[in-house]
Amino acid sequence: MSAAVSHPFVMLLCRPAENIITSELTTIARLGGLELGRDLIPVRMLRASDEEIAALDLSQYSGVFISGSEYGFGDAAEQRTDAQNAMEARTVAVSQRIIDADIPAFGMCYGMHALAVAGGGTITHEYAEDIDAPQISVTNAGRQDAITAATPSPFQAFVGHHDAVGVMPDNSVVLASSDACPVQMFRIKNNIYGTQFHPEIDNEAMKIRTAYYSGAYFDPSTAQAIEDMRQSADVKGANELIASFVQRYAR
Numbered sequence: 161m162s163a164a165v166s167h168p169f170v171m172l173l174c175r176p177a178e179n180i181i182t183s184e185l186t187t188i189a190r191l192g193g194l195e196l197g198r199d200l201i202p203v204r205m206l207r208a209s210d211e212e213i214a215a216l217d218l219s220q221y222s223g224v225f226i227s228g229s230e231y232g233f234g235d236a237a238e239q240r241t242d243a244q245n246a247m248e249a250r251t252v253a254v255s256q257r258i259i260d261a262d263i264p265a266f267g268m269c270y271g272m273h274a275l276a277v278a279g280g281g282t283i284t285h286e287y288a289e290d291i292d293a294p295q296i297s298v299t300n301a302g303r304q305d306a307i308t309a310a311t312p313s314p315f316q317a318f319v320g321h322h323d324a325v326g327v328m329p330d331n332s333v334v335l336a337s338s339d340a341c342p343v344q345m346f347r348i349k350n351n352i353y354g355t356q357f358h359p360e361i362d363n364e365a366m367k368i369r370t371a372y373y374s375g376a377y378f379d380p381s382t383a384q385a386i387e388d389m390r391q392s393a394d395v396k397g398a399n400e401l402i403a404s405f406v407q408r409y410a411r
Contacts, residue, residue, distance in 0.1 A: 165410045167222045169194060170201045174229040174251055174270050176243075180372060184227050187365045191399050192406035200225075205247045213250045218257060223264035223351075223409040226251065226271025228358065230373075233273045233283040234323045252278050259329075264351040264409040266402075269321055272346070272354030279329025279348050287324035287341040287356075291370065291378050291386055293393035294319060296344050296357060302335035305347060307404045311336075315397030317344075317357035318366050318390075320373070324356055351409070359401040366390045 171188060173181050181204070189196040196202075203216065218224060231244045251271075255278035258265045267275045273283050298313035325343040328334070336345035336355075345355045361369065370378075370386055378386060 165199050165222055167220060167411050168199045168201050169223050169225060170203055170221045171225040171227065172254065173202055173204045173227050174247060175227060176206055177372060179368060183365045183368045184360055187362060188225060188360050188402060191402040193403065194406065205250055206243055210250060213254060218263050222411050224258060226265065226267035226274060228269035228271060231270065232323045233277060234285055258352060259348055262349040262351050266405050267354040268358055268360055269356060272356055273323055275348060275352060275354045276325045276329045279332065281325055281329035282327040283323045284326030285322055288322045289319045289340050291320035293317065293389055293395060294338050294340060296336050296338045298336050299334050301333040305335055306408055307353060307401060308335045311401065312397045316393050316395050317359060317398035318361045318395055319357045321356065357398060359398040362395060362399050363390060363393065
């Protein structure tokens, strides 16, 4: 966008890794044509207090982005920290407010899961995906949606996750799907979107993530194969969803 929006977007950041947070913010701003700090306001969910999150007036923003995270809703109790549990509770509480008011929102991976749980859905490990850039298809419902109607089908997008949506949330439709993961994108009510894939990750941003997640999401011995995949992947169709969301809801 060439001029500042009168109501900025807010981005809820749900991870502790500052280098990934920086990449998320700069990439979302660039893909959406937004100026960071003016049109896109970051909120770090791990740093904010419960009172600060509860006082966040979502009606003052054009829309809400909810980031991914190395945390997972399906993590076992012994893996969790107090910080993770607190952040998860805050994110689900905000997601419930978003759903109740049908506030424009775009949750990515972990952000999608927060929306799903808040909306009455469930999370499963059944549809986990290793780091890759699979082919994803737009559904018939997606062809009727303002955000995904012009998205090429199939399109490539970067993925890498343990959790996925099992049972869909209430009042939702599947907008995109793949062979390995049936719910790659959904819409709740009229204005709330979630993606299992990462439309906020372009080829350069993926390089930062593969360096950070080596040994966690993939075996270091497969690093060269993942780098080859990263360089050859064409994820522009997925990246354009960020601009589509911003253009539809900016005010």
